[in-house]
Amino acid sequence: MNPIDQAKNAEAFLADTTHEDRLDKLLWMMRMRRDAAARLVTEWEELRTLASEIKEHTLSNLAEYLEQFEANAKANGVIVHWATDAHEHNQIVYDILAENRIETLIKSKSMLTEECELRPFLERRNIRVTETDLGERIQQLDDQPPGHIVGPSIHKTTKDVATLFSQKYGSDPNNEDPAYLAGVMRDNTRPDILHATAGMTGANFVVAETGAIVVATNEGNADLSAHTPKLHICSAGIEKIIPTTESLAVFIRLLTRSATGDAITQYTSSFRGPRKGATMHVVLVDNGRSERLGMGRFWHSLKCIRCAACMNTCPVYRRSGGLSYGATYMGPIGIIVMPTFDVRKYSELPFASTLNGSCSNVCPVKIDIHEQIYGWREIMEAKGQIQVVKKAAMRVADKVLSSPELYQVSTTALSTTLDLLPHFAIYNRLNAWGKHRDVPEAALETFHQWYKNHRLKANEVLGL
Amino acid sequence: MMEAALMIPCYIDVFYPQVGIATLELLERLGVDVVYPKEQTCCGQPMANSGCYQEAKATEEHCANVFGSFEYVVTPSGSCTHHIRNKFTAGADSPERQRLSKNTYDLIEFLHDVLKVREFPWATFEHKVALHTSCSAIRGLNMASMSERVHDAVFSKPKALLSGVPGIQFVDFDRVDECCGFGGTFSVTEEAVAAKMGYDKLAFMHKASPDCIVSSDMSCLMHLQGCARRQKQEIPFLHVAEILNGVSL
Structure with a gap:
């Protein structure tokens, strides 16, 4: 499989200035809201x-905390499952549903189930799945993966949604009022929720001390998904574990402020066990996390609490x-997580960054994201994932730049402006620089020549 | 008399020799004995930044050999300084390499923190300046406060220095420390996004009606200037060193 060409995809997105401009402004507003919330x-x-320290501590004692959670959850009447990978996770969920003869499932947003591609897995087995998060439902109806881990359809305009809903639900294509559109979604989804026989949620936090799972939403749809049917299945990545309710408080204070600038989500729900007459399952999923934990340089990415501040x-x-x-996790955190799933497919992602470092500064759990992006570039070289042309150009650059003689020849002998761009800058897309920018003009004499002409005594010039 | 080696980044050597000259003259005005090692080429950042560590090895080792014996190495580039101080691991470890990593200063740091100079009486600059500070300088070298760190005191070393030039005014513009989109090889591998970031940066600056755009990193300016010229904007671009050395528009 060819690597995902993020640059090409981005160029296509940029060609549509309406969407790009809106996304940029909206997310920058989120960033400003985050700053304002942090200031308070x-x-x-x-x-x-x-x-950061709580996460590092928990990840360093992961097995112990997971077993503590399992024991406490079991004591609360929860059935706990362990899944090594995505397939096992999907199979466990399907088996639970099949055992209970369930044909319709409602679920709240869960990046883990996206990662495991649960929905297509279940749909192939004739289980009808309804997403209950507005943004996630929009993406489901449009047959698109989420474009953002907090706002899955944030790249869409209200016009896009009005068009989509008119096609899927027969609503008014010209009514772009968000309240109207939310009403359309509610009218069409609520019956599914009321009649569903099984509900699924993800987990923002898994609390070892109490055996509780904690889910934060603004729409209350996790509560609907967990409470309406008699069967609740929760999928959680093993890195979501935290030691205590006290430590939960630290993360709750950071999560929403980092994500949207609000102090807290509308609903922060703790599910500790099944209701009377109901059943609750928790599936703890590894899917590459243990392996990542063993990666000396990159295990810190497991601290992520999925706030999306780095994307914003x-x-x-x-x-x-x-x-x-082209990935479940996108933006800066996606760049450092996705290659752990497939190094070839995501080999170009580490280059979709200017290494400006803003992501690391907003990260509520202090993941050194931009340093890890830099590190992944080196790994891509070591694993032979850097394009041959690029490597060849860099080899030439090293040869020239490590030799004063060759350097002098190449910086003084070139005459046309295009040729004067350093080799490293024109290696793969010929004159890519010049597509949207003028090429800098070379000076008539380099600094080196100027120095030779103006500052050196005659007897020194010979050697320069 | 304090001795310092002058490191001129490859792109300044070729495209912006006037910045090298301004840096040299400025340091000499301040009484520094400036040595220009003639064997110098590049710090290796373009290759290392692209993940090509093997291809950065010889260049980095050469750089360490050329500059490794100096007590002070000064360069008018936050990005090269950041590379040498914090990322200089492609070449073999050596006393020269360690010394160079420790002794390399961006010009702004050298003036602000080592020489502690605040006045530039030979210069006047009666113009409105849009000051751009590179991400390497801000988040790599701590040369200015970072907008994400909302509880930190606000400061800017390049601004503190420029404030010592009589007549200068600064304009405020939106998203002041958002990346301009240069990003080394990113500027070519992701040219569409890079250019849009540059255009956006220029638009924010333009709203504040500056007379010129100023930075202590010429690489950001090379990119922004390329964007501006394509848009037929004739606004001048200057390195901080040029203003401190007394350039006139």
């Missing part, structure tokens, strides 16, 4: 440090759109 919390930086601040993400990454 005097101990913000201390909270980030604490959150990322100047590249805002101008590329989330779908350009």
Whole structure:
């Protein structure tokens, strides 16, 4: 399989200025809201440090905390499953549904189920799945993956949604009022929710001390999905575990402020066990996480609490759109997570960054995201994933730049402006620089020549 | 008399020799004995930044050999300084390499933190400046406060220095420390996104009606200038060193 060409996808997204401009402004507003919220919390930086330390501690004692959770959840009447990979996760969920003769499933948003491609797995087995998060439902109806981990359809305009709903639900294509559109979605989804016999949620946090899973939403749809049917299945990545309810408080204070600038989501629900007469399952999923935990340089990415602050601040993400990454996780965090799933497919992602470092600064759990992006570039070289042309150009550059003689020849002998662009800058897309920018004009004499002509005594010139 | 080696980045050597000259003259005005090692080429960042560590090895080792013996190495580039100080691991480890990583300063840092100079009486600049500070300088070298760190004190070393030039005014523009889109090889591999970032940066600056665009990193300016010229904007682009050395528009 060819690597995902993020640059090409981004160029296509940019060609449509309406969507790009709107996404950029909307997400920058999120970033500003995040800044304002952080400003109101005097101990913000201390909270980030604490959150980072709690995550590092928990990940360093992962087995112990997971077993503690399992014991406490079981004591609460929850059935706990362990899944090594995506397929096993999907099979476990399907088996639970099949055993209970369930044909319709409602679910709240879960990036893990996206990662495992659960929905197509179940649909192939004739289970009808209805997403209950508005944005996620929009993406489901449009047969598109999420474009953002907090706002799955954030790249769409209200006009896009009005058109989509008119096609799928027969609503008014010209009514772009968000309240009207939310009403259309509610009218069409609510019956599915009321009649569903099984509900699924993800988990923002898994609390070892109490055996609880915690889900944060603004629409209350996780609560509907968990409480309406008599069967609740929760899927959680093993890195979601935290030790205690006390530590939960640290993350709750950071999560929504980082994501949208709100102090807290409308609903922060703790599910500790099944209701009377109902059943609750938790599926703990590894799917590459243990392997990542063993990666000396990259295990820190497991600290992620999926707030998307790194995407909102990322100047590249805002101008590329989330779908350009061709990945479950996109933007800066996606760049450092996706190659752990498939190094070849995602080999170009680490280059979709200017390494500006803003992502690391907004990360509520202090993942050194931009340093990891830099590190992944080196890994791509080591694993032979860097394009042959690029490698060849870099080899030439190294040869020239490590030799004063060759350097002098190549910087003084070139005459046309295009040729004067350093080799490293024109290696793969000929004159890519000049597509939207003028090429800098070479000076009549380099600094080196000027120095020789103006500053050296005659007897020194010979050697220069 | 303090001795310092002058490191001129490859793109300044070829495209912006006037910045090298301004840096040299400025340091000499301040009484520094400036040595220009003639064997110098490049710090290796273009290759290492692209993940091509093997291809950066010889260049980095050459750089360490040329500059490794100096107590101070000064370069008018935050991005090269960031590479040498924080990322200089492609070549073999050596005392020269370690010394160079430790002793390399961006010109702004050298003036602000080592020489601690604040006044530039030979210069006047009666113009409105849009000051852009590179991400390497801000988040790599801590040369200015970062907008994400909302509780930190606001400061800017390049602005503190420029404020010592009589007549200068600064304009405020939106998203002041958002990346301009250069990003080294990113500017070519992701040219569409890079150019859009550049256009956006220029648009924010343009709203504030500056007389010129100024930075202590010429690589950002090379990119922004390319964007501006394509849009037929004739606004001048200057390196901080040129203003501190007394350039007139």
